[in-house]
Amino acid sequence: MTTNQPDTLIEVSGLVKRYGAFTAVNGVSFEVRRGEVFGLLGPNGAGKTTTMEMMEGLRQPDEGYAKVAGYDTRTQLSKVKEVIGVQLQSTSLFDLLTVREITEMYASFYKVPTLPIGPLLESVMLEEKLRGRVKHLSGGQKQRLAIALALVNDPQVVFLDEPTTGLDPQARRMLWDIILRLRDQGKTIVLSTHYMDEAELLSDRICLMDSGRVVALDTPRELIRSLGTESTIEFRIAAAAVAAAAGEAPPSGPAEELTDELRALEGVRDTALRKDSWVLYSDAPQATLTALIAWAEHRALDLAELRTRTGTLEDVFIHMTGRSLREE
């Protein structure tokens, strides 16, 4: 196959994983190139973690295979484990050990030469916590330690499974800096996340997943460009105003009546409504905006927080699946 090509580090082909009647991963194929940050983006339950765990050799696929650095996870697992570093979504560490002790312990698991502990912990900004116990670390510090442990064997590829979930914004940004620095050092990183801003910022290429399948795979820029010239126009109308504007309770309800009217505006391809925020997808934003304002004046409605933007990965996901990334 293509694993011998210099720029392909991971090859995933036709992966299927079933749990009883439920198929968690349903025929996933892609390649990860050496030195790139490869983002797996999708809502919870899309199969990101299961796909990652099959690449790490933690789960055996029911069908298909994954090869890392040319080693098949089904038959050469011990080789695979020496060249990968893993941060799992929900790992806790021994609370009563110190940062140094736990790093030394993980280093002892590898046959390959491991990194010196001082500089390693410095690279994740934990050098001052060397003697501190794990239980006294903050959430962000624990996550940085988990990344240090994933790096201890100087792996060719690092798997980071939702590394920033549950962290505060400052801790997230710190982690992003670390990941970007790793990329600059030439590490290959497979990153799963359900935050589209994170995927967009960090990833060289993004694999959009939904219901166990790959729905799109490209660079963030290309994914957004695939939406065409589409722009979105967002605004808010107070629910009370909507009801008042719709007059005496139309059979379809007030929101539906407005939706029909908005969809009829020039250039509008689709609309979406979340609580009282409206989104118009338009091929011709300028014409749509003009028509929208005229319509609002005619209806005597206030458009609050009116703004336009070009598409995001969120829009790509909605476009591909008809559902929102944030849906639980």
Added chain:
Amino acid sequence: MKAYVQLTLAQLRLFARNRQVLFWTLFFPVFFMILLGSFLGGDNAITLEGLVVNEDRSAGASELERQLLANPVLLSELADDRDSALQQLQDGDTQYVVVLPAGLGDAIEAGAGEAVVRLYTDDTNRTVSEVVTAAVSAQVDQISKSRTGYEPIVTVEAEGVQALNLRYIDFLVPGIVAMMIMSNNLNGVAGQIASWRERGILRRMQSTPLHAASFIGAQITARLLLNGLQAVIVVLIGQLAFGTQVNGSWLLLLGLIVMGTLAFMSIGFIIAGLAKTPESAGPIAGFVSFPLLFLGGVFFPIANMPDFLQPIVELLPISHLATGMRQVMNVGASLGDIWYDAALLGGWLIAAFVIASFTFKWE
């Protein structure tokens, strides 16, 4: 090898730093020892204290009175009148009353078999009343025999054997060490491994080249060190506080501790494999260890168990761990004496280890 060393060190550090667990695992057996040792401890030799009332002042009655008071089994004192003596018996202040009624001396002289000595005992205390009856009867018998010029056909030659002076605490301490080994390993391993699995600690290790053998080997080493130390501490506390002895070889005792640790650790690994969540590991371990605690001869001798339980009790690993240690500590038994206990414990060890190695899973 370095993984094994590091994991052993890590486990020992976890033990040492988890002060609360360390305290309670040591405090619990020592507390039990002191509690049971002080309340149930005492001497279990029977003491016989009673009163002799002599209502007949004849030479024959006085001779009997003298002999009864001199009897080494009966600790009798002379009382003045029958009524107050019987009152003391009813109040539980004394255990028996022997009355030599008026006219006893004459009746003995007459030799017509009409001489009667009255013995009053507390019927609620059967053991005492049986022993007293036997002792008084023997004493009275001697009078009869000497009067009739009786020649014994068979005589008993008493030979003094120095019996082991065993007290309840001597029985208890080995049992408590066995209990400690069981609960630390069975409950400890089941709870810890199930929790490490739940928290993803094992899974994270599984993503490294670490072998299960290094992991399990380190667990075994660390727990053997800890258990050995704890067992020795409990035995030493028993020696210092209660004067319990280790008559046999310490090496053999340590051997039994090692076997018990390995057997109960393996059972703990099996439970950790069966338990779906760490929350269920505790109750399952309790379900297994609680009956063992009561059926395994930890607090009470196995012989005191009802007959229908005996075949079950005979198979339990804790019974043989406790019995083996008891034999070594109390009687000074050698391996030849306790081979059966050691073999049964070894059988449990091997069976549990085989099952555990098949049921162990990282996730």
